[in-house]
Structures are given as C-alpha cells and as structure tokens.
Amino acid sequence: MGEAQKGLLSVIEKLKGSTEQEVRIVLLGLDNAGKTTLLKSLASEDVSTITPTQGFNIKSVASNGMKLNVWDIGGQRKIRPFWKKYLENTDLLIYVIDSADKKRFEETGLELSELIDEENLKGVPVLIFANKQDLATSSPASEVAEGLNLHTYRDREWQIQACSAVSGEGVQDGMNWICNNIVNKKK
Ligand code: G3D
Ligand code: MG
Secondary structure (H helix, E strand, O other): HHHHHHHHHHHHHHHHHOOOOOEEEEEEEEEOOHHHHHHHOOOOOOHHHHEEOOOOEEEEEEEEOOEEEEEEEEOOOHHHHHHHHHOOOOOOOEEEEEOOHHHHHHHHHHHHHOOOOOOOOOOOEEEEEEEEOOOOOOOOOOHHHHHOOOOHHHOOOOEEEEEEOOOOHHHHHHHHHHHHHHHHOOO
C-alpha cells in the first residue's frame, strides 16, 4: 500500500514520531462543504458515527494518538452549547468551504468567526480548505479569504489552502502545513 492510500492521518502519525501526546483535530464547515469527502481521503481508518442525544451527528476517527472529530455546523446555534465537549483540548481546527458557493460565503464566514471565539478554540490554529477548486465556478482561495475577512484574524496562526477533496489536489499541502505548525511544535 502506498503512503497516499494509507491515509493522511497515518502520515501525520509517522511524522509525529516519538511524541506521546495526542493530537486532536476538529474538522468543521457548513453542510455540503466537502467534509465527509475530505475525511475519507484523510483517514483510512474506520470512521464511527456518534449521535449525541442533542441530535447532531459526529463522525470520529481515532487511531494511535490521533483523534479527529467532524460535524456540520450552521443552523445549529441552539445546540452549540452541546458541542463544547467535542471542542475540548483541540490542537487544530480544519474549516472547509465550498468555494463554488459564493452565496454562502457570508454565512460560513460568520459561523467561522463565532466558532473561533469559542473558549475551547481560543488561539487554536486554523487551516481553511478552499475546497472544490476543480469546479470552473469556484472562487480562488484569495477571494474566499477576502469574503471571510481572514485578514482580521490576528490572534492565532491560520492558513488558507486551495484544494479539491475529490481529486485530492492541495490536500497534501494542507497536511504539510499541519505537520509544520502543529505536530512539530508539540514535540
Ligand atoms: P459535507 O460532509 O461537508 O456535507 P460532502 O460535504 O463531503 O458530503 O460533499 C457534498 C457534495 O460536494 C458531494 O456531492 C461531494 O461529492 C461534493 N464535493 C465534495 N468535495 C468536492 C470537490 O472538491 N469538488 C467537487 N466538484 N465536488 C466536491 P453530492 O453530489 O454527492 O452531494
Ligand atoms: Mg458530511
């Protein structure tokens, strides 16, 4: 099996090397952004689905010292307090955007700005995937960044990465940023 097929999480694991610390990642975004598609390329391991009593679905991947939780945000303000448990001790937020859905840039930008103010995500680095770059109608990452006012995010490290979860293009580059900014710093 080649590295790519083993899943990017296992590659992170390998780069993580000797550190005993767990690396905790949450992957969020509006519905239809491409989270599930991305998760499949990130994790070759079994994905389990948890449905807390509050009714939102969390997909979860856990393997040697790695934990990745994924769920849809947006339209879920009322149940936001119930998420908090799943945001605890987060090392990295991956936020996914449908770059072809300009109509929702404002909505997704608002969700992101509220999200990063969550107590459990204070100062947590954010990798933003400007997904669906394979579509002719998609906006380039620079426009997505502008639409989301990313330049106003000064209290943490962030990176925007153009990608296509379907073709896999750009996903590896995002992963490299994760390794350089999170994993190595934890050593
Ligand atoms: P979600 O988990 O964030 O809700 P999904 O999003 O991963 O379910 O993806 C939603 C739809 O967008 C899916 O299409 C999926 O195939 C598509 N999609 C995800 N990533 C990309 C991408 O990079 N490029 C393109 N062109 N499409 C993408 P369907 O038709 O199955 O609803
Ligand atoms: Mg999904």
